[in-house]
Amino acid sequence: MSPVLAGVLQLLALTAALALAHVPLGNHMARVYSSPRHLRVEKWIYKSIGADPDTEMRWPAYLRGVLAFSLAGVLFLYLLQRLQGVLPGSLGFASIDPDQAFNTAASFVANTNWQSYYGEQAMGHVVQTAGLAVQNFVSAAVGIAVAVALVRGFARSRTGELGNFWADLVRGVVRVLVPIAAVGAVILVACGVIQNFSGIHEVGQFMGGTQEWNGGAVASQEVIKELGTNGGGYFNANSAHPFENPTPFTNLFEIFLILLIPVALTRTFGIMTGSVRQGYAILGTMAAIWAGFVALMMWTEFAHHGPALQAAGGAMEGKELRFGIGGSSLFAVTTTLTSTGAVDSFHSSYTGLGGGITMLGMMLGEIAPGGVGSGLYGMLVMAVVAVFIAGLMVGRTPEYLGKKIGTREIKFAACYILITPALVLVFTAAAMALPTPGDSMTNSGAHGFSEILYAYTSASNNNGSAFAGLNADTQWFNSTLGLAMLLGRFVPMVFVLALAGSLARQQPVPATAGTLRTEKPLFAGLLAGAVLIITGLTYFPALALGPLAEGLA
Numbered sequence: 001m002s003p004v005l006a007g008v009l010q011l012l013a014l015t016a017a018l019a020l021a022h023v024p025l026g027n028h029m030a031r032v033y034s035s036p037r038h039l040r041v042e043k044w045i046y047k048s049i050g051a052d053p054d055t056e057m058r059w060p061a062y063l064r065g066v067l068a069f070s071l072a073g074v075l076f077l078y079l080l081q082r083l084q085g086v087l088p089g090s091l092g093f094a095s096i097d098p099d100q101a102f103n104t105a106a107s108f109v110a111n112t113n114w115q116s117y118y119g120e121q122a123m124g125h126v127v128q129t130a131g132l133a134v135q136n137f138v139s140a141a142v143g144i145a146v147a148v149a150l151v152r153g154f155a156r157s158r159t160g161e162l163g164n165f166w167a168d169l170v171r172g173v174v175r176v177l178v179p180i181a182a183v184g185a186v187i188l189v190a191c192g193v194i195q196n197f198s199g200i201h202e203v204g205q206f207m208g209g210t211q212e213w214n215g216g217a218v219a220s221q222e223v224i225k226e227l228g229t230n231g232g233g234y235f236n237a238n239s240a241h242p243f244e245n246p247t248p249f250t251n252l253f254e255i256f257l258i259l260l261i262p263v264a265l266t267r268t269f270g271i272m273t274g275s276v277r278q279g280y281a282i283l284g285t286m287a288a289i290w291a292g293f294v295a296l297m298m299w300t301e302f303a304h305h306g307p308a309l310q311a312a313g314g315a316m317e318g319k320e321l322r323f324g325i326g327g328s329s330l331f332a333v334t335t336t337l338t339s340t341g342a343v344d345s346f347h348s349s350y351t352g353l354g355g356g357i358t359m360l361g362m363m364l365g366e367i368a369p370g371g372v373g374s375g376l377y378g379m380l381v382m383a384v385v386a387v388f389i390a391g392l393m394v395g396r397t398p399e400y401l402g403k404k405i406g407t408r409e410i411k412f413a414a415c416y417i418l419i420t421p422a423l424v425l426v427f428t429a430a431a432m433a434l435p436t437p438g439d440s441m442t443n444s445g446a447h448g449f450s451e452i453l454y455a456y457t458s459a460s461n462n463n464g465s466a467f468a469g470l471n472a473d474t475q476w477f478n479s480t481l482g483l484a485m486l487l488g489r490f491v492p493m494v495f496v497l498a499l500a501g502s503l504a505r506q507q508p509v510p511a512t513a514g515t516l517r518t519e520k521p522l523f524a525g526l527l528a529g530a531v532l533i534i535t536g537l538t539y540f541p542a543l544a545l546g547p548l549a550e551g552l553a
Contacts, residue, residue, distance in 0.1 A: 007326020026267020140228030231341030318349025341464025356547025
């Protein structure tokens, strides 16, 4: 079988699996976030944290819940790392330095999972399981909760109430993430992913010295790493490591886990707003962008320029033979078009244009289909902008799902769109202008610039993947990337929840003959065009200095 055919067959199998899961999981999540009933275990949790799950919250109160819970997570994870040296199960590893502990705490709480450390050489079992794995669950649940709050903003009228953050958080963990993760972990273990609490042990001689590996609860962390679009691996090689991702089947299964909830949430959106076709329009836009990126990536990586690539069948540098170009390209596009950041190959070794595609996927805002929750609310904000543009073109007051998009709503949407590019470009410019950060670049010229641009793009968009050529374990990068991750995660949430509150207070307007049909393919095309044009206008100069200059050289 040719490598190209193998890549196409993987794409078709993945699409079929997602299509089968879309309706039942989407329906389930709609019931989860609409049901007035609380499970017994949920009642225990509410009682232990002193929360009343039946109290409705306006957007400021909902936001305070998000920020308070996340701040507590940052402090807990920071202290856990700083105390690692005296904790049991540390495998003899020392406590983490303050700047790296801050970076890691900010990273995992912000659902970014950027790692400036070697997991198997720095983090013991307690930090990995009680700290990092727990944040993989709850940070994903926070993203889903904010998305559900925005959906309620569209669905409700004459009220500023968006639900209860604590109820949404707990239900997301208990009824959605934990059950799927439990099944997924069993599948991964059955396919060869390790799951144990063994210590460090010698596995043989290697280049004149001994080689040592430590075990860990890898399968349970790997599954939520992908399912929650987190991305932080147990080992430094991430999903390229055979203990995390041993076979082509596990590779495809992990891609499926990454896409599962973001894809199904579009069905949840359609059901909760009373228009399933609206959900399909959003899903169609996401799918078209994702499929286009996959096709472009496979084309750039399969292109046979020169005898070395011809002999290898494509650009195989930095890729695992067991996955090939097809599986690696599919994983790279999926992980950067979502907020996952996991890697099964090293993006720095991709062709110049291939590396640019991974960067561009993050620059879109990771909305095709995006992270758990963040992809849906990001695309809905872009839909608000697209409706506003359409209204300007035809001279009508823009409306979306029966809600008028006025000055207040478009200001919230514009602020949401502008915050992430501002973080990326300002931090990249500062790193390039100052003398010290440039010492961390492995390469010079366009590729070296791409390393820094990629790092801040990944951090600000809460992706977490790296270009694998930048030494980010410095005080400058640990501090600035940590700050970019926190601002890139929580400042946009402020505008999302403010937009949700503004929409929920409105009285729906009836559809007329002049109302733009936002469930039609025409609007989906307009939405995709708005996403690409806004991103291109924002980032083209930076891309021209980095991956485009390298790819066209």
